[in-house]
Amino acid sequence: MSNNPYRQLPSVSMLLDHPRLQTLRSTTPHDLFVEAIRLELDTHRQAISETGIYAETQLIDALDNRIRTMATPRCRTVINATGIVLHTNLGRSPLAECAARAAYDAARRYTSLELDLSTGERSSRLNSIRDGLCRITGGESATAVNNCAAATVIALRSIAAGKDVVVSRGQLVEIGGNFRIPEILTASGARLREVGTTNITRLSDYESAIGPNTAALLRVHCSNFRIRGFTETVSIEELAALGRKHNVPVIDDAGSGSAIDLTSLGFHDEPTIREGLAAGADLVLFSGDKLLGGPQSGIIAGKKKWIDAIDRDPLMRALRLDKMSLAALAATLELHRAEPVRFIPILQMIATPLEELRLRSMSLAAKINLMNGLDAEVSDGESYVGGGSLADQVMPTIVIAIERRGMSDYELAKLLRTSATPVLSRVQNGRVLLDLRTVFPDQEEELVAAIRHIECP
Numbered sequence: 001m002s003n004n005p006y007r008q009l010p011s012v013s014m015l016l017d018h019p020r021l022q023t024l025r026s027t028t029p030h031d032l033f034v035e036a037i038r039l040e041l042d043t044h045r046q047a048i049s050e051t052g053i054y055a056e057t058q059l060i061d062a063l064d065n066r067i068r069t070m071a072t073p074r075c076r077t078v079i080n081a082t083g084i085v086l087h088t089n090l091g092r093s094p095l096a097e098c099a100a101r102a103a104y105d106a107a108r109r110y111t112s113l114e115l116d117l118s119t120g121e122r123s124s125r126l127n128s129i130r131d132g133l134c135r136i137t138g139g140e141s142a143t144a145v146n147n148c149a150a151a152t153v154i155a156l157r158s159i160a161a162g163k164d165v166v167v168s169r170g171q172l173v174e175i176g177g178n179f180r181i182p183e184i185l186t187a188s189g190a191r192l193r194e195v196g197t198t199n200i201t202r203l204s205d206y207e208s209a210i211g212p213n214t215a216a217l218l219r220v221h222c223s224n225f226r227i228r229g230f231t232e233t234v235s236i237e238e239l240a241a242l243g244r245k246h247n248v249p250v251i252d253d254a255g256s257g258s259a260i261d262l263t264s265l266g267f268h269d270e271p272t273i274r275e276g277l278a279a280g281a282d283l284v285l286f287s288g289d290k291l292l293g294g295p296q297s298g299i300i301a302g303k304k305k306w307i308d309a310i311d312r313d314p315l316m317r318a319l320r321l322d323k324m325s326l327a328a329l330a331a332t333l334e335l336h337r338a339e340p341v342r343f344i345p346i347l348q349m350i351a352t353p354l355e356e357l358r359l360r361s362m363s364l365a366a367k368i369n370l371m372n373g374l375d376a377e378v379s380d381g382e383s384y385v386g387g388g389s390l391a392d393q394v395m396p397t398i399v400i401a402i403e404r405r406g407m408s409d410y411e412l413a414k415l416l417r418t419s420a421t422p423v424l425s426r427v428q429n430g431r432v433l434l435d436l437r438t439v440f441p442d443q444e445e446e447l448v449a450a451i452r453h454i455e456c457p
């Protein structure tokens with residue numbers, strides 16, 4: 001054998017047939033396997049040029065690692081142990097079983113998406129959801145687009161492009177990740193007419209702003225913050241009455257949109273999606289994947305005249321829902337007709353009794369305490385609804401604080417996050433917390449396995 005380390009590097013075909021890689025090879029697409037080999041050989045050639053040394057075990061280890069990483073999908077199922085129910089980075093609302101199955105069925109077969117089976121004629125893809133949306137909102141008609149941002153854009157565009165929309169300065173909010181009301185308004189082609197001040201806006205402020213160019217009054221639900229102290233806002237009833245008096249439509253961006261009254265679950269100040277229209281607003285807008293517990297979508301409900309205008313807007317084609325989301329939304333709406341808190345995961349989580357969380361947490365902590373170098377302690381804590389909803393209100397919960405010998409909180413959180421089944425925890429005051437409120441009971445075994453994986457050797 002030559003002493004030239006480059007010459008010792010195995011060929012692609014030798015690596016393809018390397019005994020240590022055969023199990024992996026049988027489960028990995030061939031192209032990906034070959035690409036990983038080429039990339040790893042490049043890296044090793046580079047390393048040889050720097051160190052002059054070649055080691056076969058290192059190459060095989062690195063290759064094994066690279067193939068596994070490349071074969072792992074970027075978007076994976078994770079265990080959400082943060083206690084944040086609507087976690088935007090984790091896909092917000094997990095679907096109810098039947099809603100997920102409806103999306104699955106729609107995905108893998110042809111569906112009657114735009115066909116009326118009784119007449120054989122073409123029909124609207126919105127037929128499957130319109131009645132359900134009217135039922136939960138009390139609207140005359142309803143439609144849906146990709147998300148609430150899209151709902152706001154298309155509603156404002158259809159009603160107010162080139163004209164003025166009156167909004168309180170106290171409601172010019174940023175919802176998170178580039179959703180700012182002034183910018184959304186501009187994107188819709190409407191002109192923003194700000195009234196009032198940050199803390200005080202009166203009905204007279206709106207009234208004096210109304211003129212021949214006014215196309216709508218917009219109320220934005222400030223879901224993710226509160227202003228305390230000396231404040232005054234105009235209720236949706238008053239705004240609706242003002243709109244009627246001047247014949248100007250009133251749009252209510254309800255944001256989180258709870259279909260059920262959350263006071264029974266301990267929350268206050270979160271209006272239901274029925275309230276806006278019942279109070280006289282012309283349109284209500286909200287997200288389908290926040291408190292409704294459905295797929296990502298933006299719902300628009302209210303006066304038929306405006307819904308028809310929105311459905312006719314050419315932009316609708318660009319913002320419309322796909323067949324899988326439509327199927328999931330239709331199924332979610334059916335659950336709202338029956339027993340939403342029993343069947344919709346996010347409502348189930350919000351409603352989980354503290355005692356149940358305590359029992360589950362004690363049992364998990366006991367298992368962790370048997371593991372080498374790990375320590376778990378159960379205590380009281382707080383869970384959040386998240387997704388910009390009910391920002392200043394928390395749910396009492398039970399948390400498990402875990403520690404690993406000789407490891408910092410951030411290192412431990414990272415280890416959990418990067419395990420085979422990623423586990424998302426909350427790092428708070430130097431402690432790694434697991435909140436089982438957002439962990440599905442059928443994920444607990446996987447959670448135990450992930451934690452067992454990180455015990456000390």
Ligand SMILES: *Cc1c(COP(=O)(O)O)cnc(C)c1O
Nearest residue numbers: 147148149175221223255256287
């Ligand atoms: C969350 C939210 C939105 C944005 O909804 P997406 O569905 O994420 O586009 C808009 N308005 C309010 C008031 C919200 O809370």
